[in-house]
Amino acid sequence: MSAAEAQAWAEQHDARTLETLFQFVSIPSVSTDPAYLADMARGAGFIADHLRVCGIENVALRPTAGHPVVTGDWLHAPGRPTILIYGHYDVQPPDPLDRWNSAPFAPEIRDGRIYARGVSDDKGPLIVAISALAAFLGTAGALPVNVKLLLEGEEEIGSAHLDDFVAEHAAELAADFVLSADGAMWRLDLPSVTVASRGLCALELTVSGAAKDLHSGRHGGAVANPLQALSALLAGLHAGDGSVAVPGFYDRVRIPSDAVRRETAAVPFDEADYLQSIGAPAGAGEAGWSLLERNWLRPTLELNGVWGGYSGPGTKTVIPSQAHAKITCRLVPDQDPAEILDAIEHDLQRRVGPGVTLTVSREAGGAHPAAIAATHPGLRLAMQVLEELYGRAAVPVRMGATLPVAGIFRHRLGLDTVFFSFSTTDEDYHAPNEFFRLERLRDGIRAWIRYLQRLGALPDDAGSAEIPSIPR
């Protein structure tokens, strides 16, 4: 079978690929909000149908305790490696809606970019992977390797039920390694592969004062204001030097080796350019570390939402009954999500002031930090293909974000995950005006075709053999 033929086929079908992606991103498959439940089912059904049309076999929607998983396979390459392709069909919520220049679920091409919620994370990159499979199946009628697919609907909510699903179907999902369509290249002008990602844990807190909202004149001074109490609790989570002040937070954090710090310092990264690109007036964060180190190598505690009282026009002289906050932490080896939540909850409870009570609820979807060895054959192949495509060496980068699947696949299947996505970190996923570059859609298909062809030429045990065990 020929990569050149597959590539030609992909180019002939470029318009149809784009049409498929437009249909896919028109479905508001927002996993976090129950209001979109029917759209989640539509999203899963759409991608399953598309897999069948492309020639993938045994395609099925598989129930979980949450949103369904889509699976399929093509296993007719005896003696060749078997990869498990991972991606997700769910997307982030579109709000704030008024900040979008075009409707989030009505895709639009402007200046060579497709604008839509989920187009970069992860529907575009997922269509890339499937298009490469379709190109081989549409020409040779076969793939260079054995392929299993596992597409989840809960990536944006921490892959809440994927762990159970993978554990229950470990035999069915056995492979040499995982090739992920999710992830993102770090910079547009620098081909890169992700070798580490941070973990995640999340909680919501509610501070309650009086049983009802109170008039700030009639009662103010004599009763606790939950907003004031909440502000004090939240402010106390960080120290003056930008570090997290929660006792125990850093207990299990591995101090990066000098080698890792040198490697990080060698990455071409201009702090001023970076800050300008996001419109930030200055950097911030933990003293003693570069901005890149703060994002790649150090854990964080972030406030993702705070609300309580009156936020409408004008003034309302109210002392609200309750105030709320959402918090997530990004974790690095060897922090444990549950332990960190314990530490935060304990710290908050011991600091609650008079006149209020605090309730804390933990969000599902904790994830461990993850890493892959630089010597992994599947990773090295990805770097080689990128170098050929872009004419410069691919850089191994760490990432500040979380890819819970890496931890799940390592823990449940004993597999490493190679992230081979063609989205770029500047594409405003998780923000208004998310976009995906048309040129990256085409680059990605070309790269995946080449990757699959090369992988098919490797011995059967290339993926799994002699991969050193990586500390999580």
Added chain:
Amino acid sequence: MSAAEAQAWAEQHDARTLETLFQFVSIPSVSTDPAYLADMARGAGFIADHLRVCGIENVALRPTAGHPVVTGDWLHAPGRPTILIYGHYDVQPPDPLDRWNSAPFAPEIRDGRIYARGVSDDKGPLIVAISALAAFLGTAGALPVNVKLLLEGEEEIGSAHLDDFVAEHAAELAADFVLSADGAMWRLDLPSVTVASRGLCALELTVSGAAKDLHSGRHGGAVANPLQALSALLAGLHAGDGSVAVPGFYDRVRIPSDAVRRETAAVPFDEADYLQSIGAPAGAGEAGWSLLERNWLRPTLELNGVWGGYSGPGTKTVIPSQAHAKITCRLVPDQDPAEILDAIEHDLQRRVGPGVTLTVSREAGGAHPAAIAATHPGLRLAMQVLEELYGRAAVPVRMGATLPVAGIFRHRLGLDTVFFSFSTTDEDYHAPNEFFRLERLRDGIRAWIRYLQRLGALPDDAGSAEIPSIPR
């Protein structure tokens, strides 16, 4: 003319009075939110029409830079005192709507209480005053005193344009003193008159970080989180002992005399009962003062609203571009609203951390604290009528809330204000399930009839003569 006849007339017209009040509170005259602009005009028109029907003359809707003022008069009692009756037809916003047991603008009677937004503050007490006038005009065809009416539509937003209106029409509004239908009795079982109220000033602040919402994984650690920066700014506004930490905040605060503190301590007030009545787990606030002192004699800084980031279901790993807060202060003599806002803004700006910018906008409607002498004839008459009605001595009380009109009438017209309202402070105005007691509607009309009759028997100069000048 006879108070007994007027009283009999009022009792005969009880059902009609209630119907009028129901119609009045069905109009969502929310002054703070532009969405209710048409309803504000309906509210003003309704009460103007009602005044005309009752026999008040020269009724007119008078334009201001904001919502219109309703004026009217009846001036055919030569040789008798002239009072300026004050009230307001605007109400607080109804949110949070899901906490109401019946729709806020669909009045309902349950257990002898009328439930509706604005029924206690101030539509019920305003109907009380007008009903007393109607009872005299409906029987004798005349009033015992000369009356001018001034009903505003901006009380809930700090009487933003009343000051200008009063200043421009000082001659027209000349009177012996102001009799206010607004205000509230402190406790249901204790007749009381208000002799002092706190001032008010308000601001909104916005903390801005990056130009757009950011993914907390891709950027977290390297950039400032506006919610974290805002929490630190807000937490720093108070000291550990519950006092306000803004430098200069207490500079002009008069330390209450021992006499005032003894008077306050003598007021029947049980802290445990109070806390139970509002469902608060404990008292809070400034160390060194009783709960009542904190509310009556000491200034406060309250957070009325804080918002930013994601507040929907589940988790959104976002670092929001902006975070916001609304703040109001309650002031005591001799604090100045503009000076206090200067002090807060200066304190906030000097504490802004790296990576964010702070913008502060001042809300209209600052108000000075106010007081009336215990010897004022109009005040003494109010206390006398209350004692006759309820069979026990009326208590002069201070209040923690703000009545900006007292400052305006003193400053612009040289007049003191006697607050003679029959709402009670437990009636959840500014909160869901606001109510007004049916019995107080009837008590109030009886008291106002008696008050007007007695006032008519006083010499013409009783209101203005020999009233000592009160330190503001």
